[in-house]
Amino acid sequence: MRLVIARCQVDYVGRLTAHLPMARRLLMIKADGSVLVHSDGGSYKPLNWMSPPCWLEEREPDPAAELKALWVVSNKAGEELRISVAEIEHDSIHELGVDPGLVKDGVEAHLQELLAEHVQTLGAGFSLIRREYMTAIGPVDLLCRDAAGRTVAVEIKRRGEIDGVEQLTRYLELLNRDPLLTPVAGVFAAQQIKPQARTLAEDRGIRCLTLDYDALRGTESNEFRLF
Numbered sequence: 001m002r003l004v005i006a007r008c009q010v011d012y013v014g015r016l017t018a019h020l021p022m023a024r025r026l027l028m029i030k031a032d033g034s035v036l037v038h039s040d041g042g043s044y045k046p047l048n049w050m051s052p053p054c055w056l057e058e059r060e061p062d063p064a065a066e067l068k069a070l071w072v073v074s075n076k077a078g079e080e081l082r083i084s085v086a087e088i089e090h091d092s093i094h095e096l097g098v099d100p101g102l103v104k105d106g107v108e109a110h111l112q113e114l115l116a117e118h119v120q121t122l123g124a125g126f127s128l129i130r131r132e133y134m135t136a137i138g139p140v141d142l143l144c145r146d147a148a149g150r151t152v153a154v155e156i157k158r159r160g161e162i163d164g165v166e167q168l169t170r171y172l173e174l175l176n177r178d179p180l181l182t183p184v185a186g187v188f189a190a191q192q193i194k195p196q197a198r199t200l201a202e203d204r205g206i207r208c209l210t211l212d213y214d215a216l217r218g219t220e221s222n223e224f225r226l227f
Helices: 106-119 164-176 195-203 214-217
Strands: 002-013 017-029 035-038 049-050 054-059 069-075 080-093 128-137 138-145 151-160 184-193 207-210
Touching: 049 069, 049 080, 049 106, 049 195, 054 184, 106 128, 106 151, 106 184, 106 214, 128 164, 138 164, 151 164, 164 184, 164 195, 164 207, 184 195
Parallel strands: 151 184, 184 207
Antiparallel strands: 002 017, 002 080, 017 035, 035 049, 054 069, 069 080, 128 138, 138 151
């Protein structure tokens, strides 16, 4: 991974256009080819980015522009992320190695175990094919069959957010390429599902399911009890 702190201007040219005026930013070039532009705010989301497959070309800038570098990131659709660098304060490369992946917290892991044991919670006639069904991009929490014999991929979260929907979408795209599994439907299951995540999931044909952790454990919730 290459990390560059630079004073730069960023212009995105494609289906839409976007402009970031000159300012100090963090430029991140990842091993998969993606390029992300971050500020010191806005939480984890980059200000702009280009997802792989894309290609970074470092060009000689126009001397009249008084720039140190001109980076042009392009993709196969012909879109460009043009980064005009006026000053570089830091430039380093780091080898991170293979990431072991996200380890679920205790609640998420237990939810997966409980839902596998009580797969009928997903619907009448559901049966479990496998827990942690491995794909090229990571394991699907549960792979099931519904009452009609169709394959269903289930992603389980403690809190259902947009990132989880995007994760399940990637799994579904991959699983639906397998002629032995397709068509594969999706279920996004969580104790709490944010409205934005629910809207995105339903727009993509993914069913949302709110899980009652206490009911799955066979215990009664004391949340609203005084005694």
